[in-house]
Amino acid sequence: MTLHKAAEQRDIIDSPEETAHLARTWYSPRGFPGWFTQVNQRMIGKRFIITAFIFFLLAGILGLLMRLQLAAPEQQLLGPELYNQFFTMHGTVMMFFFAIPVMEGVAIYIVPLMVGTRDMAFPRLNAFGYYVYLIGGIVLFGSLLLGMAPNAGWFNYVPLAGKLYSPGYGVDVWTTMITFIEVSALTAAVELIVTILRMRAPGMSLNRMPLFVWAALVMSFMIVFAMPAVIVSSTLLILDRLVDTQFFIVESGGEPLLWQHLFWYFGHPEVYIILVPALGMISTIIITFTGRPIFGYTALVLSVVAIGFVSFGLWVHHMFTTGLPQLGMSFFTAASAMIAIPSGVQIFCWIASLWGAKIRFHTPMLWVLGFFAIFVIGGLTGVMVASIPFDTQVHDTFFVVAHFHYVLIGGAVFPLIGAVYYWWPKIIGRMMNETAGKWSFWLAFIGFNITFFPMHQLGLEGMPRRIYTYADEMGWGDLNMLATIGALVLAVGFGITLVNAIWSVSRGRPAGTNPWNAPTLEWATESPPASYNFRHIPVVESRWPLWDWQRQDERRVVTGLRNDRREVVLTSVLDASPVGVQVLPGPSIWPFASAVAASTGFIGIIFHPIFFVIGFFLVFFSLVAWFWPRRPWRND
Amino acid sequence: MIPGTRSRAIVILGAGIATLLSGCSGSQSALNPAGSAADLIARLWWPTLVVASLVTMLVLALLLVAIFRAHKKGAALPLSARQSRNLVIACGIILPLAATIPFALSSFSIGREIDAPLPDGALTVEVVGKLWWWEVHYLDETGGRIATTANEIHIPVNEPVRFLLKSDNVIHSFWVPNLQGKTDMMPGRTNVTSVTANQPGIYRGQCAEYCGTQHALMAFLLVAEEPEAFEAWLEGQRQPAMEPATAQEMLGREVFLNEDCADCHAIRGTSAEGQDGPDLTHIASRRTLAAATTPNRIGHLGGWITDPQHIKPGNQMPSTELSPANLQALLSYLGSLE
Numbered sequence: 002m003t004l005h006k007a008a009e010q011r012d013i014i015d016s017p018e019e020t021a022h023l024a025r026t027w028y029s030p031r032g033f034p035g036w037f038t039q040v041n042q043r044m045i046g047k048r049f050i051i052t053a054f055i056f057f058l059l060a061g062i063l064g065l066l067m068r069l070q071l072a073a074p075e076q077q078l079l080g081p082e083l084y085n086q087f088f089t090m091h092g093t094v095m096m097f098f099f100a101i102p103v104m105e106g107v108a109i110y111i112v113p114l115m116v117g118t119r120d121m122a123f124p125r126l127n128a129f130g131y132y133v134y135l136i137g138g139i140v141l142f143g144s145l146l147l148g149m150a151p152n153a154g155w156f157n158y159v160p161l162a163g164k165l166y167s168p169g170y171g172v173d174v175w176t177t178m179i180t181f182i183e184v185s186a187l188t189a190a191v192e193l194i195v196t197i198l199r200m201r202a203p204g205m206s207l208n209r210m211p212l213f214v215w216a217a218l219v220m221s222f223m224i225v226f227a228m229p230a231v232i233v234s235s236t237l238l239i240l241d242r243l244v245d246t247q248f249f250i251v252e253s254g255g256e257p258l259l260w261q262h263l264f265w266y267f268g269h270p271e272v273y274i275i276l277v278p279a280l281g282m283i284s285t286i287i288i289t290f291t292g293r294p295i296f297g298y299t300a301l302v303l304s305v306v307a308i309g310f311v312s313f314g315l316w317v318h319h320m321f322t323t324g325l326p327q328l329g330m331s332f333f334t335a336a337s338a339m340i341a342i343p344s345g346v347q348i349f350c351w352i353a354s355l356w357g358a359k360i361r362f363h364t365p366m367l368w369v370l371g372f373f374a375i376f377v378i379g380g381l382t383g384v385m386v387a388s389i390p391f392d393t394q395v396h397d398t399f400f401v402v403a404h405f406h407y408v409l410i411g412g413a414v415f416p417l418i419g420a421v422y423y424w425w426p427k428i429i430g431r432m433m434n435e436t437a438g439k440w441s442f443w444l445a446f447i448g449f450n451i452t453f454f455p456m457h458q459l460g461l462e463g464m465p466r467r468i469y470t471y472a473d474e475m476g477w478g479d480l481n482m483l484a485t486i487g488a489l490v491l492a493v494g495f496g497i498t499l500v501n502a503i504w505s506v507s508r509g510r511p512a513g514t515n516p517w518n519a520p521t522l523e524w525a526t527e528s529p530p531a532s533y534n535f536r537h538i539p540v541v542e543s544r545w546p547l548w549d550w551q552r553q554d555e556r557r558v559v560t561g562l563r564n565d566r567r568e569v570v571l572t573s574v575l576d577a578s579p580v581g582v583q584v585l586p587g588p589s590i591w592p593f594a595s596a597v598a599a600s601t602g603f604i605g606i607i608f609h610p611i612f613f614v615i616g617f618f619l620v621f622f623s624l625v626a627w628f629w630p631r632r633p634w635r636n637d
Numbered sequence: 638m639i640p641g642t643r644s645r646a647i648v649i650l651g652a653g654i655a656t657l658l659s660g661c662s663g664s665q666s667a668l669n670p671a672g673s674a675a676d677l678i679a680r681l682w683w684p685t686l687v688v689a690s691l692v693t694m695l696v697l698a699l700l701l702v703a704i705f706r707a708h709k710k711g712a713a714l715p716l717s718a719r720q721s722r723n724l725v726i727a728c729g730i731i732l733p734l735a736a737t738i739p740f741a742l743s744s745f746s747i748g749r750e751i752d753a754p755l756p757d758g759a760l761t762v763e764v765v766g767k768l769w770w771w772e773v774h775y776l777d778e779t780g781g782r783i784a785t786t787a788n789e790i791h792i793p794v795n796e797p798v799r800f801l802l803k804s805d806n807v808i809h810s811f812w813v814p815n816l817q818g819k820t821d822m823m824p825g826r827t828n829v830t831s832v833t834a835n836q837p838g839i840y841r842g843q844c845a846e847y848c849g850t851q852h853a854l855m856a857f858l859l860v861a862e863e864p865e866a867f868e869a870w871l872e873g874q875r876q877p878a879m880e881p882a883t884a885q886e887m888l889g890r891e892v893f894l895n896e897d898c899a900d901c902h903a904i905r906g907t908s909a910e911g912q913d914g915p916d917l918t919h920i921a922s923r924r925t926l927a928a929a930t931t932p933n934r935i936g937h938l939g940g941w942i943t944d945p946q947h948i949k950p951g952n953q954m955p956s957t958e959l960s961p962a963n964l965q966a967l968l969s970y971l972g973s974l975e
Contacts, residue, residue, distance in 0.1 A: 081850050081951055154847050160824055161807040161849055251825035257808060258823065293713075296721045322810060322845075323821045324828035327752055331745055338741050341733035348696065349729035353721035356703040357714030370704070377696045381689040384737055388744035390678050390751055391685070393818020394667040397810065397845045461682075463665035463814040465845045468853035475665065 020536065022564040027119065027532035030588050038588040040124035041532060042113050045131050047428060049106025049189075052131075053099050054499075056138055060094035061495070063087045065488055068452075072485035074473040084469035085152040086171075090145055092155025093175065096271065097182045098138045100413060101224075104278040105189040107417070108217040111424060112193060114523035115211050117202030117541065119534045119569050120585050122195035123188075125592045125627065130188035132596030137181030140604060144174045151175035154467065156268065157238075159249035159260045164242045173242055173607040176235040181603070183228040190224035193217050200569055201577045202522065203559060204541040209577075211521045211544070212288075212295070215302050216281025219309040220274050226313065227270035234263035243606065258323060265316035273312035275409065277305055279416040280347060283369050286416075286423055287351055289519040290366040291358035294545060297350035304343035304350075311340055321392045330389055337387030344380055348373070363517070364438030368419030371446045375411025379404060382457065397467075400460025406453045418445075418498055425502060426516050430528045431509030437501040445494030451487025455480040520545035538562065538570050541577075591627035598623045665814050665841040671861070672816030673797075673833040674751045681747055688736055699728070751818075755799050755831050762790060763801040766809030766822040768953055769848065769855035770915060770928040775871060776801075784874035785903075787915030789923045791860045793867040794837045802828045810846035813859050819845045834861030841929065850951035856929035870922075877906025878918045878974050889970025892963045897955070904974070914954065921974045927952065935968050942967065 029039040039045070067087050070079040079087065113121055121127050144150045151171040153162040162172045197218045201210065210218075238260070240246040247253035249260055288295050295301065317325065317333040351373075360366060382404040386392045395401055418441075426432050464477050471477055515524040524547055526535050537558035543549055550556045559579070562568045567585040572578060602616015663669035670676040707714045716724065758778070765772040775784040792798045802811050804822040812819035813832065820830040834840070844855035862870070881887040890907065893899060899909035905918040923933050927949050931937040940947070943964065945954040959967065 081853065085850065085852075158808055158847070161847070166807050166849060257825070293715070296716075296718070297725060300725065322819050323823060324826065327748055331748070334741055334744060338737040341737050342730055345729035345733040346725055347729075349699075349725040350721075352696075352699055352703045352728075353716055353724050355700070356716045356721070356724075357706040358704075359707055359713045360704055370700070373700050374697060377693050381692060384740065385682075385685055385689065388681065388685075388740065388748075390674075390744060390747045390818060391681055393820070394675070394678050394682075394814060396819060397847075461667050462663075463667060463841075463843070465812075465843055465852075467847040470853055476663075 015536065019564055023533050023536070024531060026565055026567060027534075029532060035588075037593040038590050040120075040128045040586065040588055040592070042109055042121040042124065042127060043428075043530065043534070045121075045124075045127045046106050046108075046110025048131055049102050049109060049134070050428075052135060052138065053103035053106055056094050056098040056142075057103070058499070059142060060091050060099060061492065063091040063094075065492055067091065068485040068488040070469060071471075071481050073482060074471050074475070074478045076470065079469060081469045082152070085467070086145060086150040088467055089152050089154050089157075089175075090141075090150055093141070093151070093179075094138075095409075096155060096275075097179060098134075098141065100275040100409070101182070101186050101271070102134055103417065104220065104275060104413075105186065105193075107282075107420060107424070108193055108213075108220070108278060109189060110428065111523055112214055112217050113196060113200070114427075114526070114530065114534060115214050115521050116197060116200060116205060117522045117525075117535060117539050118196065118200040119538070120567065121192045122200060122583075123192050124585055125589055126188050127192055128589075129592035129596055130185040130192075132593050133181050133188075133599065134185035136596060136600045137178040137185070140600075141174060141178040144171065149174070156264055157260075158264075159238065159241075159257045160251065162238060162260075163249055170607060173239065176239045176242070177603050177607060179235045180232055180239075181600070183232050186224050187228050190221035190228075193221040194225070197221075198574050199571050200583075201572050202539050202541050203570065203572055203577055203579045205572075205577045207575055207577075208299075209541060209544045211281075212284035212298070212301055212305075213278070213281035213521075216278045216284075216305055219305050220277045223270050223274045223277065223309050223312065227267045227274065230263050231267035234260055234267070237263075243610075258320075261320050261323065262316070265319045266313075269316040269319065270309075270312045272405070272408065273308055275413045277308060279372075279413040279420075280305055280308075282416040282420040282423075283351065283372060285519075285521070286365045286369050286419055287354055288545075289423070289517045290361045290363060291354055292361070292518065293354075293358060295350070296353040297346075298544065300346050301350050304347045307343040308340065311336060311343070315340070318387055318392070321389050322396050327389065334387050334389060338384055341380065341384055348377070363422075364433070364435055364442060365419040365423035365517075367439060367442045368415045368422065371442060372411055372415045372419075374446075375407055375415060375449065379407025379411050383408060395460050397465055398460035399456040399464045399466060402466055403453045403456035403460065406449075406456075410449060410453075415445075418442075418495075421498070421502070423517065424523075425505065426509075426512030427523055427528045427530070429506055429509070430512055431505050431507075432512050432516060433498075433501045433505040433509060437497050437504075441494050441497035441501065443494070444497065445491055448487050448490030448492070448494050452484050452491055453487070455483050455487075459484075515547065520548045522546055525550075586631070589627070591623055595620060595623040595627055663815075664839065665843060667814040669815055671834060671836045671838060671840065672813070673835060674817045674831075675815055676835065677747045677750060678818060681743060685740060688740070692732070692736060695728075695732075699724075755797050759797050759799045759831070760793065761799045761801060762792070763803065764790070764811060764822070766802075766804040766806070766811070766844070766848070768806050769844070769851040769949075771855075771857045772915065775874070784871060785905075785916040786874055786919065786923070788857045788925060788928045789860065790857060791862060791867055791870050792832065792834060793864040794834050794861045796864065797831050797833045800830050800832060802830065807848045808846050809844050809848050809855070811842065812845040813840050813842035815840045816859065816861075821846055832859075834859075837861050837863060839924075851949055854928060854930045854949050854952075858924055858929055873922065873975070874919055876919075878904045880906075881970060882973065883969070885966050886970045886973050888963070889966035889968070889973075892959065892967045893970060896957060896959065896963075896967075898957070898967075901954075917971065917974065919974055921972050935972055938971060939964060939968055 029041045029044050070076050149170045153167050153172055160166055197214055237248040241248055247255045249255045249257055284295055284301060314336040317330055318337050321330055422433055422438055459477055459480050512528045514527060525539060540557035559570055568582050569585060570579050571581040571583050573580050598619035601619055602612055605612020670679045761776040763774040763776055771788050773786045773790050774782045777783050802820055802822045804824045809822040810819045811822055816834055817832045820828050838861055840859045842857045842859055844852055881890050894909055899911055901911040901914035902917045903910050926933050926937060926941050930949055942957050944956050945952055
């Protein structure tokens with residue numbers, strides 16, 4: 002394999018037969034049976050994104066129903082049982098089945114394109130992760146339709162989630178499906194880490210990596226360190242429930258606080274796992290729409306890395322009222338306040354980059370500007386709740402509900418929707434409608450603030466979370482009505498984007514290769530990209546390769562990759578100098594079969610122990626088939 | 638749940654709380670402090686709110702300047718690298734430090750003040766979180782229980798009171814926003830908090846940790862009163878139940894003891910020693926029923942006994958079928974238990 006100037010060799014390499022051959026090699030089977038065998042990263046990424054947005058829609062509807070129930074005091078729309086199931090499902094689905102998978106989905110789709118390669122490092126594992134996620138989500142939502150949904154809250158505290166106080170299958174389903182989603186997240190994280198560290202285009206050294214790729218890398222490492230804690234805790238809980246172990250049973254010396262430590266050791270980084278990729282999206286969009294390099298690349302990278310580290314030292318601030326010793330908890334106050342510094346550095350690096358720029362106010366940029374207003378408020382209330390005495394007043398009240406919706410919707414969903422507008426043309430090949438996009442933004446921005454700002458006041462006025470009703474005389478009626486009206490406006494805002502996205506698939510203006518004049522590699526290939534992503538793997542010489550190429554006539558590419566099998570370039574971790582060629586596997590039914598086999602076992606044991614044995618053998622056989630040696634080198 | 642049945646529940650609930658809290662607005666609000674701890678926290682809150690608002694406005698103002706600076710001009714007007722660096726250092730590092738360090742320090746000192754040890758002789762009240770109500774024991778110096786009641790706690794005003802918080806089921810959280818931040822009731826542990834009410838009054842507390850079906854209707858009243866009134870009240874609560882004075886009340890006691898009531902409820906001075914439900918020895922002295930869900934009036938009590946699931950769906954009290962005469966007798970007996 003050698004590096005060539007493309008101009009010299011274009012005629013030879015780009016012969017139509019060669020290109021067609023390459024397309025066949027990377028072809029994804031179509032049709033119904035084909036759907037279960039696809040492994041290409043763009044297929045899997047798109048599925049993650051679409052599936053996650055369907056869950057967002059469903060959980061959003063649950064949220065709206067809860068808002069309608071709380072709109073006025075003593076409403077009769079939902080009874081306590083249903084309301085409790087709804088808020089449990091709303092939180093669980095939003096956190097586990099929407100936020101993490103959608104961020105992973107965007108990363109799976111975009112990162113290989115951004116780093117200039119043709120697929121993820123382990124395509125079949127990627128497919129397996131998706132099927133596990135899909136099955137987990139369907140089973141969890143199915144439990145709601147069957148009326149046996151979990152109802153112990155999204156953080157599922159024991160002993161309430163124990164067998165004694167939550168009999169029935171609800172919490173079993175919750176616990177098992179959480180493990181599913183964590184397995185799916187771990188597979189995606191491992192994929193992303195390896196892809197980012199070893200498969201970048203030649204020349205894309207670490208300090209030239211796009212900021213979104215940095216964010217995806219930090220997110221992935223956080224997933225690797227955070228998710229095992231919740232897998233352990235939910236495994237301990239399911240053992241308590243199914244085979245009568247006593248990890249959380251107080252009477253036998255078990256410890257409910259153990260659950261809280263394990264859960265929040267995962268649960269707090271979880272919030273940043275959702276936030277960090279959004280920060281990468283913001284940097285990406287700002288660079289493109291200001292049309293110039295960002296200020297403080299290094300500071301932004303270090304801030305994201307710092308947030309990743311510090312987020313593992315904050316979990317006790319969810320437990321300030323549990324009676325832990327004051328001095329110990331004080332460290333967590335300090336650590337929580339410390340997050341303000343990397344956040345502040347990022348915000349002001351962005352402001353410095355925006356300062357005096359000729360900003361193009363397209364829809365993606367609007368969502369990013371909306372982020373600033375909302376996230377600053379959410380960050381400041383976050384500092385407030387880091388104070389132990391203040392937290393004892395607002396913990397588990399609507400103040401906290403307001404706080405984390407400001408952080409999660411403002412901090413993650415707004416940039417995410419901006420990113421959807423930004424990358425949709427690449428994914429679909431057509432532009433979304435700008436006018437509808439701006440309407441969508443303004444309605445969502447206004448609706449969001451009307452919904453969640455009054456909740457700060459409600460919390461201070463003593464309204465606890467997770468109550469299905471309240472008496473008229475508590476005086477919470479007016480603000481709740483306002484919040485519900487805001488929620489409807491917010492829903493219309495998001496709804497416009499949904500319609501816009503669907504509309505654009507067939508009606509949108511064709512996007513072309515690089516509609517936003519962006520500088521990163523995903524815009525160097527057609528929209529939507531061909532099955533092989535890049536006709537030639539590019540060679541990168543700065544942080545802004547596409548802007549370089551506009552200035553200079555010729556661009557360097559990698560040649561020498563074979564067309565008859567799925568070859569990608571491996572590069573070194575730091576400098577991305579080429580070190581080898583890796584052959585990737587093609588389409589296969591076995592990831593799907595393995596996911597079904599594993600699900601049969603895990604879901605089955607809720608109902609009968611024999612499924613453990615059945616699942617074991619099914620997984621064994623499907624994995625044997627999956628890993629049955631192929632000899633890609635046979636033809637050499 | 639059939640809508641018709643719940644509507645009745647809701648009407649009772651509404652009417653009940655209306656009478657309880659009329660003229661008592663802000664009786665569950667952290668912004669209306671009437672206790673030492675709540676007062677300290679409110680004094681932390683207001684300056685914090687001011688600083689946070691200023692920071693928000695500063696950031697948004699800078700953002701607006703940044704994005705509109707070149708809007709009408711022909712060319713971009715970027716900051717130099719040096720200016721950018723200074724902006725990031727001043728606003729991204731120094732400003733957060735300047736805002737959070739004093740905040741964290743005053744938070745620590747307020748935390749220490751709230752947590753300061755109580756004097757040895759302080760009144761001690763043990764509160765046990767139940768599904769979904771509150772059991773209250775008054776303890777003597779040796780920790781022995783001298784009186785037991787439920788869902789209504791009396792304390793003397795201007796005196797620090799030690800609360801021992803427990804649970805024998807799931808996690809609850811004890812919270813009276815006007816007086817004190819919340820403290821969880823962890824099964825297997827005893828958490829301690831202190832409450833000092835600075836003004837006499839009736840304050841509402843509510844469970845703040847999700848604890849199952851009726852978490853929403855698990856409240857209580859905390860009555861802060863002058864020390865003399867408190868002593869008199871406690872003396873009353875220490876006494877065994879009053880003997881029935883009339884034949885009607887006598888019949889009521891028979892009904893109580895012979896029906897299922899005594900399986901779960903205790904009335905000290907009788908053979909009723911059930912421990913699963915609230916102690917009813919002095920039920921007539923309480924202001925509310927069903928954990929501050931309805932007022933304690935004879936009509937509500939009758940409704941609660943015959944069909945408690947309408948008033949608080951999912952709660953643990955079963956309905957009791959009684960003949961009208963027996964119900965009347967039971968109500969007059971319970972009504973006599975001052």
